[in-house]
Each structure stands twice: as structure tokens, then as C-alpha cells.
Amino acid sequence: VQLQASGGGLVQAGGSLRLSCAASGRTVSNNNMGWFRQAPGKEREFVAAISWSSIIYYAEFVKGRFTISRDNAKNTVYLQMNGLKPEDTAVYYCAADVVWRRSVVSVQPISYDLWGQGTQVTVSS
Numbered sequence: 001v002q003l004q005a006s007g008g009g010l011v012q013a014g015g016s017l018r019l020s021c022a023a024s025g026r027t028v029s030n031n032n033m034g035w036f037r038q039a040p041g042k043e044r045e046f047v048a049a050i051s052w053s054s055i056i057y058y059a060e061f062v063k064g065r066f067t068i069s070r071d072n073a074k075n076t077v078y079l080q081m082n083g084l085k086p087e088d089t090a091v092y093y094c095a096a097d098v099v100w101r102r103s104v105v106s107v108q109p110i111s112y113d114l115w116g117q118g119t120q121v122t123v124s125s
Contacts, residue, residue, distance in 0.1 A: 001023055001024070001028065001096065001098075001114055002114075003021055003114055003115065003116035004021070004022045004117070005020070005021050005093065005094045005117060005118060006119055007019040008091075008119030008120045008121045008122075009121070010124065011121075013084060013086055013123055013125050014083060015084050015123070016080070016081060016082045016084065017081045017121060018079070018080050019035070019078065019079040019080075019094075019121075020076055020077075021035070021076060021116055022075065022076045023075045023076070023077075028096050029070075030052045030101050031097055031099070031101075031102075032050070032096075032105050032106070033050055033070060033094065033095070033096055034049040034094070034097070034105075034106075034112055035047040035068060035093070036092070036094075036095060036109055036112075037090035037121075038093070039090040045059070046059050046107040046108070047059055047066065047079070048062060049105050049107065050068045050069070050070050051105045055105065056068055057107065059107075062081075064083075065081065065082050065084075066079060066081050066082070067079070067082075068080075079092070079094075081121070086125045087123075088123050089121060091118040091119065091121075092120075093115055093117075093118045095114060095116070096112060096114040098114060
């Protein structure tokens with residue numbers, strides 16, 4: 001399986017972006033999927049995750065602003081980002097937990113086995 005993240009770019013504070021993570025090679029409909037981000041000089045951090053059964057988790061700092069979703073027919077996971085702030089500037093990565101229908105959704109990067117290449121999001125003030 002390969003993950004391809006896209007949709008990043010430069011946006012002004014308060015703006016919106018929609019990130020996509022397209023999986024190829026096999027279906028990820030039975031896998032938990034996550035979005036993480038990494039700013040320069042900082043560790044990779046959890047943003048949002050969606051289980052194979054569409055249970056959703058968010059980091060506190062994105063609640064009410066970001067929405068994660070999945071379209072199994074398109075084998076794609078999305079991250080709709082509204083109300084962007086300069087502190088949201090980072091490289092955003094999508095990731096897949098390869099365990100089939102794992103019951104626990106992790107917020108730790110180490111729990112995810114497959115990673116996309118990352119897409120840069122830059123929010124100007």
C-alpha cells in the first residue's frame with residue numbers, strides 16, 4: 001500500500017485547506033487512518049484519526065476547526081482545515097495502521113506503519 005498526501009499550500013490566517021490522502025495498492029477501508037503534522041524543530045504530533053468504523057478522534061488544538069473523513073469507495077481520507085492559524089504551519093502526514101480492524105485508535109505515530117510523503121501547509125499572519 002502507498003499513501004499519497006496532497007492539498008497543502010499557502011493560505012492566510014482564517015483560511016481553509018482540504019488535505020487528501022489517497023491509498024493505492026489495496027483498500028484501507030478496514031484500517032485506522034491518521035493525520036499528523038511536524039513543524040520545524042518540533043516532534044511529529046497527532047492531529048486527527050478515523051477508525052475503520054468511522055469513529056473519530058481529534059487533538060484538542062484542532063477541535064471545532066478541522067474535520068477528518070473517509071471515502072472508502074475512493075480509498076481516500078480527508079482533512080478539512082478551517083480557521084487556520086499561523087501555528088498550524090507544518091508538514092502534514094497521513095498514516096495507516098496496517099492491523100485489520102484494530103479496535104483501539106492510537107494517537108501515537110509509532111502505532112502507524114505506513115506513511116505518506118507529507119504535504120506542506122503554510123499559514124501566513
